[in-house]
Amino acid sequence: MKTISDEQFPDIRDAVRALCAQFPDEYHRKIDEARGYPEAFVQALTQAGWMAALIPQEYGGSGLSMAEASVIMEEINRSGGNSGACHGQMYVMNAIVRSGSEAQKQQYLPQIASGALRIQSMGVTEPTTGSDTTQLKTTAVRKDGRWVINGQKVWISRIQ
Incomplete structure (x- = not known):
């Protein structure tokens, strides 16, 4: 198994860290205490395109690799966020990417990529x-x- 070093994908790491910095520890503690969902945080990640990392570009995503997607999740956790709240948005739609019909891909993937549809x-x-x-x-x-x-x-x- 090949591991990803902290030096790989610096542009992704820096950009995700910068976005996460907009949501200080207090934000995440408040959500956790309320047993809530970090809606604003996930929405910001979605608008920045990070939640569409694995969606192919022809459907509105970034078409990134699994390694790059893992780095996004890693940086969310390193920054004090909880990737558990958003990993579903990034990974669950893979069922459509891998097994969906072309009609399903055209219907759902652009909506998931834009954040209009959540599938978590x-x-x-x-x-x-x-x-x-x-x-x-x-x-x-x-x-x-x-x-x-x-x-x-x-x-x-x-x-x-």
């Missing part, structure tokens, strides 16, 4: 496996041109 939820945990995704029991089988999903989820993140 993940249904991962199961009664017998928790969030250990290497042990998931849920299956999806293609049948008659549709996907048939069998399994049970017990917790879904970021559903309002």
Whole structure:
């Protein structure tokens, strides 16, 4: 496994740090105490294009690599933010990038890239496996041109 050094991607690091500096520790503590969601922070990251890092350019994203996306998340955490509040916006849409039809990509990816649409939820945990995704029991089988999903989820993140 190749690691990313702190010296790699300095332009991304500097830009993300500068944006994060607009949201001091007090902002994040207040959100955390209220058990809230850092709406303004995520919106600022979205408007700056950081949440669309992995969306291909032809759909309004930056078309960055997974390494670059990881650096964005790393710098959010280093700056006192919580990347857990926004990583879904960056990674969950990858299901559409990788498996969506062209019509779905055209419909959804530009909206996600602009922030008009948020897609952050993940249904991962199961009664017998928790969030250990290497042990998931849920299956999806293609049948008659549709996907048939069998399994049970017990917790879904970021559903309002």
